Amino acid sequence: MIVCSCNVLTDTAIRTACHTERPRTTGEVYGCLGCSPQCGRCARTIKTILDQALGGNCASGCSVCPMAGTAHTAPAEAA
Numbered sequence: 001m002i003v004c005s006c007n008v009l010t011d012t013a014i015r016t017a018c019h020t021e022r023p024r025t026t027g028e029v030y031g032c033l034g035c036s037p038q039c040g041r042c043a044r045t046i047k048t049i050l051d052q053a054l055g056g057n058c059a060s061g062c063s064v065c066p067m068a069g070t071a072h073t074a075p076a077e078a079a
């Protein structure tokens with residue numbers, strides 16, 4: 001699903017970046033994906049995805065998480 005229409009970012013791309021690049025802020029998520037915020041409408045959704053990834057609440061519905069289906073905390077602790 002397209003989350004950011006300005007930069008054509010999908011939720012999958014954002015989750016992947018959260019797990020592989022480990023950004024800490026919404027601004028860093030854009031940077032990891034090679035873009036920058038434009039209108040800002042997607043910032044809240046991106047923050048939610050980031051918080052889910054960092055909080056380990058992504059086990060269901062996150063196909064890119066190497067810890068999917070297991071109880072885990074932040075991906076940084078899993079490395």
Ligand code: FES
Nearest residue numbers: 004006038039042
């Ligand atoms: S929808 Fe993401 S910056 Fe506009």
